[in-house]
Amino acid sequence: MYHKSMFPDLPVVPEANVHHLLFNRPDQQAWPDYTLYVNATTGKRWSFRQFVERVRDGATVLGTDIEQGGLGITLEKGEIVGILSENCLEYIALLHSLLAIAVPFAMISGYSTPFEFKHAVSLSQATRIFVSPSLLPLALTSGIPDDRIYMLEGHIEGRLSYEDLVNRARRNRMPRLPVKHATRDTLAYLVFSSGTSGLPKAVMISHGNLTNSFLQVKVVTQEVNKFQEPPVWNGPNGMQVLFNVLPIHHTYGLHISCFRAFFSPLTVVLLPKWDVNAFLNAIPKFRATTLYLVPSLVHQLVHRPEFQVADLSTVQIVHCGAAYLPVSLSQTLLSRFTGLERISEGYGMSESTISIANKPVPGVLNGRAKNKPGSTGVLLPGIEVKVVREDGTLAAVNEPGELHVRSGCVALGYRNNPKATKETFVNGWLRTGDRIRIDEDGVLFFEDRAKDTLKVSGLQVSPVEIENTLLVHPDKLIIDASVAGVSGGRTLDERIPRAWVVLSPEGHKLGASATMAKLDAWVRESLSKYKWLRGGIEVVDIIPKSPTGKVLRRQLVENYEHGKKAIQAKL
Incomplete structure (x- = not known):
């Protein structure tokens, strides 16, 4: 039913940029100036008024034409700005600046491996990237022109930062850009979500x-x-x-x-x-x-x-x-x-x-x-x-x-x-x-x-993504693989990834133990830590499938859990 x-x-949703709802409400005029954001590690603080001014100056310099000293980033040019960083105050200011000029952004995980990062950049079609200092080497592998890769925080010689851009707007007294119009269907951002189709998908919000x-x-x-x-x-x-x-x-x-x-x-x-x-x-x-x-x-x-x-x-x-x-x-x-x-x-x-x-x-x-x-x-x-x-x-x-x-x-x-x-x-x-x-x-x-996706440490993990990673090992050690969640997580209901693999002739030649060790190392090299095979790897003769070719993951999991309980009962 x-x-x-x-x-x-709900009230009727207006055809408007969400920035107005967040920053331009009448009730906010009476708000005092107070500490809005604090970085617990560095101690950096921004007040509410400081933050609002930073967002608006950032929006101005990002959206102003190049000839007038800005970056000329606009929705009409098909721009999407990638953000690759740990949590920091500048991350928040930047994304609000981008919302104000109706330019979508793609939030890329700072835990990404080079393979995952390249997939995210390709899928999102990011045209520029703002990055934290620790992740700059990864950002430089994106294929995006070097002069379109900026620092989100900190200062590196020869590379513009968000702070530099905000200061440029203030120093040059750039005329404030008005908030750009957006409709209900205007893309605001991309967030990456794993699913049963394998590689992470870019959800359009x-x-x-x-x-x-x-x-x-x-x-x-x-x-x-x-x-x-x-x-x-x-x-x-x-x-x-x-x-x-x-x-x-x-x-x-x-x-x-x-x-x-x-x-x-x-x-x-x-x-x-x-x-x-x-x-x-x-x-x-x-x-x-x-x-x-x-x-x-x-x-x-x-x-x-x-x-x-x-x-x-x-x-x-x-x-x-x-x-x-x-x-x-x-x-x-x-x-x-x-x-x-x-x-x-x-x-x-x-x-x-x-x-x-x-x-x-x-x-x-x-x-x-x-x-x-x-x-x-x-x-x-x-x-x-x-x-x-x-x-x-x-x-x-x-x-x-x-x-x-x-x-x-x-x-x-x-x-x-x-x-x-x-x-x-x-x-x-x-x-x-x-x-x-x-x-x-x-x-x-x-x-x-109902779907095969796991939740590990609160993050989605796609079994298909791990299966595909195993199957493309350069030594071609297996011919089939299935990944599913088994017990052993930090909570009773959390499931961790386990793989069942069928050896290829090369895998048989190498031996089961050596093959499993190589596959485990390959996954650790290729995927983020929360996607690692903490549930182990098992060599099987065949992956059970239905008449239509659907992998019977539940059968594999039940056999494993039954065997695990039997072993525990003997101890």
């Missing part, structure tokens, strides 16, 4: 998608404010302090770091890269009130001795997303915080801009929106879904099936991948590939992933 959000409908997502937050906040007084925050001067350690190139980290700060006055503290000790030390130092985590980080935290003695007294809210958080892990985390009643959780994906459902604040909508243990929450405003059986018919209440989503938040599609777009975006519906059950109260429960 069909299910619609129980929240009030529009200005309208972002506006829809932000209006969802507005409607939910209005409903919560009807029965609940605004919280009194423990941060400096009574401010809310968001602490984000998640990478900005990931949808979850992007929205926390770059967008949430413009709904109401608050401070965002950024950690460039995840480091447990730096994270725990920064919480009391910056009086963090709100934490954003993923289950794998939660697992690391609760098993670290330092976490048991850390000063967490300022924390009032903990959000966890990107993957399902087991109830046992949630309870363990909760036990370390005084006054924290629950962990805020939700369900979403890059193809839906960010969120589809969230666990509601208890009492919202006069108690109609239920917060049930083990659930992923209720549908956000403006979201309509249907649960579909394998035969295409609609599932009943409490019956699992694939979740299909219809909303203004659903992405435009995948860039330069019409096949995947046609398979995933069907007649206005987004096929999530996830098996979901919706109960009689409209509460969603995650059952499992």
Whole structure:
């Protein structure tokens, strides 16, 4: 059956650049000047007014014609700007400058191998790149002209930086460029999402998608404010302090770091890269009130001795997303915080801009929106879904099936991948590939992933991508391969990649053990760490397949898990 959000409908989404909603609202005129962003490692701080001025000066110099001292970057020229960096304040300023001039950007993972990076650049058709100093050698392999590769932060002799460009606009007193017009369907950015088709896909998010997502937050906040007084925050001067350690190139980290700060006055503290000790030390130092985590980080935290003695007294809210958080892990985390009643959780994906459902604040909508243990929450405003059986018919209440989503938040599609777009975006519906059950109260429960994609450390991993990597080993050691998720992750529900391979004559000649060692080394060289075969490699005589040629991954996994349990039982 069909299910619609129980929240009030969204306002009409305007045909406008999302920059106006983020920076040009009347209520912002009364905001004080306060610390908006802090780099937890360097201590660099920007106030709200400083940041807004930097964004506007950046937009001006990026979009102004070359003859007038700018870079002449425009949407009309087909420009797409790649960003390759760890978390930093300049990353956020740059992307807002680009949104203001309606030039799309592609956020490329700083953890990319050379192979993954070249694929991302090719797929996105990036015409320029802004890069952090540590990743400059990788950026120089892009094939993009050298004079179109800029530093995002820091200074390197002979290479322009975002800071240099902003200073140029100020020094030359360039006339401010007005915000460029954008429609609901104007491309805002590309974020990379793995799927069953193998290599990462570039999800196209529009200005309208972002506006829809932000209006969802507005409607939910209005409903919560009807029965609940605004919280009194423990941060400096009574401010809310968001602490984000998640990478900005990931949808979850992007929205926390770059967008949430413009709904109401608050401070965002950024950690460039995840480091447990730096994270725990920064919480009391910056009086963090709100934490954003993923289950794998939660697992690391609760098993670290330092976490048991850390000063967490300022924390009032903990959000966890990107993957399902087991109830046992949630309870363990909760036990370390005084006054924290629950962990805020939700369900979403890059193809839906960010969120589809969230666990509601208890009492919202006069108690109609239920917060049930083990659930992923209720549908956000403006979201309509249907649960579909394998035969295409609609599932009943409490019956699992694939979740299909219809909303203004659903992405435009995948860039330069019409096949995947046609398979995933069907007649206005987004096929999530996830098996979901919706109960009689409209509460969603995650059952499992209908598609083969794994979630490792909150990041998507495509088995097909790993299979293809194994099959192109230069020594041609195997003739067939299958990859699937097996137990052994940091949480009970997390699955890690394991490969089953069929040896070629060259592989037989080398021997099974030596072949597996070579294949493992090849994967480690070719793919990011979270895609490594932590579940191991097994040599088999044949990969089981259905009559239609579909690999029977479940059979491989069940045989492995059964054998693993049998061995454990003997110990």
